[in-house]
Amino acid sequence: MKERCFSTILASLAGILLLSACAAKPGGYVRKLPTDAEVAQYNASVEPEERIVCRRETPVGTNVPRRMCRYIRDIEDTSRFHREQLKRVLR
Amino acid sequence: MQTPRRQLATTKAPRRCNAACVLFFACTAFAPSTFAAEAPNHFNETRAQALLLAGQAALEDGDLTLAQTNLDQAIQLLKINEGLYSTEQLAPIEQLMWAQMRAGLWTQLDTSLGYYYWLLERIEATTLDAQLAIAKNMRSLYLEAAAHPSNPMPPRHLSAALRTNWQTISYIEATLGAQHSALIPWLYDGLLLQFIESRLNERQGLTNYQYKTDGSEFISGWSLSRREAKAASHSIGLSLLDRIETLSRASIQAESAQTDARTNTSAGDDPRLQQLDAALALYRGDWERLSNNENGAGAHYAEADTLAAFQNVPRAPEFLPRASFETDPEVLASATKAQENSVIQPWTTRFPGVSRRVFDALASTGGQL
Numbered sequence A: 001m002k003e004r005c006f007s008t009i010l011a012s013l014a015g016i017l018l019l020s021a022c023a024a025k026p027g028g029y030v031r032k033l034p035t036d037a038e039v040a041q042y043n044a045s046v047e048p049e050e051r052i053v054c055r056r057e058t059p060v061g062t063n064v065p066r067r068m069c070r071y072i073r074d075i076e077d078t079s080r081f082h083r084e085q086l087k088r089v090l091r
Numbered sequence B: 001m002q003t004p005r006r007q008l009a010t011t012k013a014p015r016r017c018n019a020a021c022v023l024f025f026a027c028t029a030f031a032p033s034t035f036a037a038e039a040p041n042h043f044n045e046t047r048a049q050a051l052l053l054a055g056q057a058a059l060e061d062g063d064l065t066l067a068q069t070n071l072d073q074a075i076q077l078l079k080i081n082e083g084l085y086s087t088e089q090l091a092p093i094e095q096l097m098w099a100q101m102r103a104g105l106w107t108q109l110d111t112s113l114g115y116y117y118w119l120l121e122r123i124e125a126t127t128l129d130a131q132l133a134i135a136k137n138m139r140s141l142y143l144e145a146a147a148h149p150s151n152p153m154p155p156r157h158l159s160a161a162l163r164t165n166w167q168t169i170s171y172i173e174a175t176l177g178a179q180h181s182a183l184i185p186w187l188y189d190g191l192l193l194q195f196i197e198s199r200l201n202e203r204q205g206l207t208n209y210q211y212k213t214d215g216s217e218f219i220s221g222w223s224l225s226r227r228e229a230k231a232a233s234h235s236i237g238l239s240l241l242d243r244i245e246t247l248s249r250a251s252i253q254a255e256s257a258q259t260d261a262r263t264n265t266s267a268g269d270d271p272r273l274q275q276l277d278a279a280l281a282l283y284r285g286d287w288e289r290l291s292n293n294e295n296g297a298g299a300h301y302a303e304a305d306t307l308a309a310f311q312n313v314p315r316a317p318e319f320l321p322r323a324s325f326e327t328d329p330e331v332l333a334s335a336t337k338a339q340e341n342s343v344i345q346p347w348t349t350r351f352p353g354v355s356r357r358v359f360d361a362l363a364s365t366g367g368q369l
Helices: A002-021 A036-044 A072-090 B004-035 B045-061 B064-082 B087-102 B106-122 B128-147 B154-176 B183-201 B226-263 B271-290 B294-304 B308-312 B329-341 B356-363
Strands: A052-057 A066-071
Touching: A036 A052, A036 B154, A036 B226, A052 A072, A052 B226, A066 A072, B045 B064, B045 B087, B064 B087, B087 B106, B087 B128, B128 B154, B128 B356, B154 B183, B183 B226, B183 B271, B183 B356, B226 B271, B271 B294, B271 B308, B271 B329, B308 B329
Parallel strands: none
Antiparallel strands: A052 A066
């Protein structure tokens, strides 16, 4: 009985995870992040600031890591912003 | 009645004729002595070719200074004779870049590279074959530069080799279409380059330079951890094999469809498809073995062995990755056995675990249309 209950929970969890992985956007299409090969091919043809970095991140509020892709320029801007904020606080 | 002006003209005419005759005879008389030592024509077209050949010969002999002098002069002559945007300059510039790279003149190499790419942008009348030859040459140049002992930034040149390969893939896709079989050798070369990069990643602090370097400057970017970089490299290799599978399958099916229309048979029965499946299982096994995933490698190798002929293809790690993509088990077995007989020569100390034959495979003339 216990085993059956456990497997039901496991199956439900797997379903939720699959659904969340294939979350459909309001436009109706499923968002598909680029593969590492696609990212490498894209990065080869653009300027350094336009390049993309994809990695698995664990967002705040969950323990489930997700693949996130960002532009280098956004990372740079965010890092600069945080550095400036930190400097202001420490001053 | 003649006017005074006309009188003057008629009297001066015989004198002018005499002067011209004297000058002519004087020239004829002095010609042998005056023009015997003909002034050298520095802008002679054949001179540029002679300098190019002399430069190439000096480069092959290892006389890098002489090679640079000759090639530099050849480029200047071609600029004057053929024009600033002439395609004739490409060959001596390529040779000059090799000479500069081998001499370890990195600043001069950057200048030549800048001029070469500037020139390429302005030359439109080149064929796809010529473009692919240029890409292949540049990729080899970057790879040899990455291995050069005096290179202060080897990962930068390795990244440039990788970028060149990806750019060529994009170029073929744009020109011939994303499903063209001409992509296969370039995709497989991408796998070999990925393998070389993965070996560089083994070294501490050298992870993921493609995000950190560009041109001659470091950009800060974002560096992945070594584990992440290895995972990305592994994933890229698998994606490349997936694409090779898609393209090869489509190519075989297209050929079969033409034959089937004549012989009334089914495309699914084509033995080449079974061979392709087994070969891809073998290559996937190789890739897993190179990534130290023995369990994954074993599963793929077992799949390859379902076709009896593939059981004879050697899989020792020291002979991987294979130099090219083949689906014929006999060719695969003989190619690997030929490698067994040769001494495994390491490519360079900078890239431990990369043998000379991997570099040679990338530098070979394959991959043309």
